[in-house]
Amino acid sequence: MMKLLRFLKPYRTPVIFVLILVLLQSLSDLYLPTLMADIVDKGVVTGDTPYIWKIGGVMMVIALLGAVCSVGASYLSAKASGGFGKDVRSRVFSHVSQFSLNEFDKIGTASLITRTTNDITQVQQVLMMMMRVMVMAPMMCFGGIIMAMYKDMTLSLVIIAIVPILALLIFVIVRKGIPLFRAMQLKLDKLNLVLRENLTGIRVIRSFNRVGHEQKRFNAANLDLTDTAIRVNRIMASLMPVMMLMMNIASVALIWFGGLRIDSNHMEVGDLIAFIQYAFQIMFSLMFASMMFVMIPRASASAVRINEVLDMQPDINDPVVPKQPSAAGLVEFDNVTFHYPGAEMPAVSNISFTAGPGEITAIIGGTGSGKSTLINLIPRFYDLTDGQIRIGGIDIRDLTQEQLRAGIGLVPQKSVLFTGTIAENIRYGKEDATEEEVRHAAEIAQASDFVSKMQEGFESPIAQGGTNVSGGQKQRLSIARALVRKPSIYLFDDSFSALDFKTDAKLREALRPATTEATVIIVAQRVSTVMDADRIIVLEDGKVAGIGSHRELLQSNEIYREIVTSQLSEEEIA
Template identity: 75%
Template sequence: MLKLFRFMKPYRIAVLFTLVLVFLQTLSDLYLPTLMADIVDKGVVSGDTPYIWQIGGLMLLIAALGGVCSVGASYLSAKSAGAFGKDLRSRVFAHVEQFSLHEFDKVGTASLITRTTNDITQVQMVLTMLMRVMVMAPLMCIGGIIMAMSKDVKLSFVIIAVVPVLALIILAVVSRSIPLFKSMQVKIDKLNLVLRESLTGVRVIRSFNRTTHEQQRFNEANLDLTDTSIKVNRLMAGLMPTMMLVMNIASIAIIWFGGKRIEAQGIEVGDLIAFIQYAWQIMFALIFASMMFVMVPRAQASAVRINEVLDMKPEILDAEVTKRAASHANSVAFDNVSFYYPGAEIPALSGLSFTAKPGEITAIIGGTGSGKSTLINLIPRFYDASEGSVRIGGIDVREMTQEELRDRIGLVPQKALLFTGTIEDNIRFGKEDATDEEVRHAASVAQAADFIAEMPEGYQAVIAQGGTNVSGGQKQRLSIARALVRKPAIYLFDDSFSALDFKTDAKLRAALKTETAEATLLIVAQRVSTVMDADQIIVLDEGVITAIGTHKELLESSGIYREIVLSQLSEEEIA
């Protein structure tokens, strides 16, 4: 957790003032029992009313100053810890945005959400307490013992005997709670995962009548977390009563032995009252310390998980920018490219070589699992090729910055994804400064203008989270419009026409020819009708290119392509 405290550096002045204010507050708390002893011994016993008023007024002043210091310390600690949490969340989010798909697969989306929210909140809460307790608790404990000894050394042995007992109780509870807190964070991950899957997949769950099954999955994850939480809370619940029992026994012992000391004229009544107050101050200091010992293990477990994310180095990094010949060409070339998913023994792609030229349409077709989407993912560097190279305009994509590379690309993913906001906002996601005319033109080319016009709010119609209030075909068309408004040099359509009817598909492809005449188009498709007019068709099978050619050429030369065509078209349609 100390490693994360480097993010507190911008707020070190606020932290310093917090520590000073807590120090002053603690001194005021330690001084008040001594003044109370003076009032009793010198004012009440002797009947000196002016002295009582004088010392009583001084006590009120010191208490007020202590209160001001307490409020100030609380404000500054909360403000600086809150700023720390904000900065840390921003840092984690920015770092995660640099991850390749491999890092996302490795950690998991649900876990990343938990680490960015719950885990950082745990550390932030501990930091707020720590800035106050790390000064107050030891100072109050040590100072209380010193002040108690100043009143009566012999009676102080009761406190000195009690402190180790309380420390052992705290240590026993903490040592048992640390593994449970670590386990809790993992189980929160699992609960978030189940909840996220259940909410995002609610349509599938209901359509297959699996609501009961999902409820059972959630209940199991929830019960698992609850059981661990109960175990921790039992430990915590037993800590406070045990400490109070020990301190009450200590108080009885102090009063008993204190009474004997008063009879022997070893101390006065006021000193005994002050002594009891110091004993309780020491106890409360240990209680605060025990609270920290309870919170710190959980925060430590969270800090480890946060550091795991921050220490994770993205596999895909920008190379150092070197001087190279300026190239505006947007051809895409694969040169003997092979790719292995992490941990896989068999390549997902093997020995791919082809060139997609500007002004031409390159289509990629193949069976399920043949590697079509994997091929597309190598172009914007979502993954890097294990062997060979992917080149754009003759330059290896690994020699470009990711920003430079992706500025050239307009991607329409296989799973159409829309964001909360208006239709206009979603199209402008492709180009933030797009004019209204550009937005409407992109929607028109993408064959989305008609259904947008039918909506009462038009382009200001609100898209629900995940685009659940529009159909699959409408989502695909809006995703295509988002890529078109960008006017990139390279278009990547990853099975982006699958939800469109044949008429809309044909109209869209005809409109794309004019709109993207100078761009390089790569289209992944399952439909033969979508790819048959392409300038070149690449047939993939189990990650290997089996044939490249036009529709007519492949019908004669590629058995796999002809098999795909025959499965979708009749002999008359082929002819």
């Protein structure tokens, strides 16, 4: 947790003022019992009413000053801890944005969401309390002991005997709770994972009548978290009864021995009242400390998880001295091999081909042949294990990720839309795109027809995840988003699968004149989508099984011929 405190540096001034205000508040609280003792011994016992009013007024002023200090400390601690939480969340988000897909796979999306929200909130809340309690608790405890010893050294032995016992009990209880708090955060990750899968896969779950099964999965994860929470809360709940028991024992002992001291004229009544108040201040300071000890273990576990994210270095880094990208979109694969982390076999191996500007290069093959993997290597979502990928003659590892991706228009296999309007989603490809550019991109992508039928046209809202448009409409909007970018390289990762054959044909026909100066690489399952390409690459088990035009491969490549005959009739092939 100490590592995260570096994010408090911008808030040093509020933190210092919090510590000063809490110190002043503690001093005022420590001084009030002494004034109370003076009122009793010098005012009530002697019947000196003016003295009672005088000291009572002083007590009122000191109490008001203490209240002002308390309010000020609360405000500034909330401001500093809130700023700390904002900065840590921003830092985690920006750091995660640099991760390759490999890091996302390692931690998991559900865990990253929990760490960015719940874990940071835990640390933020503890920090807000720490800024107050870290000064107040020791000040009230040791200050109370000193003031009690000043009032009566003999009677203070009761407090001195009880404080170490309380500290030991707190230590034992907290030591048992720390591992359980860590386990709770992991189980919260699991619950979030199940919930996220349930919400995102609700259509599949309902279509296969697996609602009951998913309910059992959720209940199991929920019960596991609940059981751990109950166990840790039982342990931590024992703190309060133990504290109250010790306080009551201390009170009885103080009144008993204090009465004997008064009876023997070694102590006055006012001093005993002040002594009891100091004893309660000491006990309450320990209670505050115990509350911190309840929260710190969970915050420490959360801090460890946050630091794991911040300490994780991305596998893919920009070069120290990047080269200037070429305007040409020539893509060259030179003996490219790639292993997914932990995989025994390479996903693709020894891949070599060239895709030039003004050409359409298509990639086809069976499921698991490595088609999408090749597409993901070009924008450097993963780093290749061996070989080279060059764009415009420059190795992609010699370019910054921003330089590389600025010249690429990607349409992913799974269409992703964002909340906002249709126009905003298309402008995601080019922020300053004009209205005419947005409309033109939509026309090429065959999206204008359904957009014009919407009540608000291009200003029609898109729901979260694009749930208010169909799969084919989402694909067309994703294609329009890439087209409005006007990049030098277009990557279509099975981006026509949700389109009917007629729309697919019209889109490809409109696409060719719009991409005459760009390199176009298409991954597809349909033969009809790739048969007009300038170059077709056939993949099998991660290796190139053939390269050529549709007619060339139909005559010379058995694998391609099998794919074609499985999809087209003899008349269509002829």
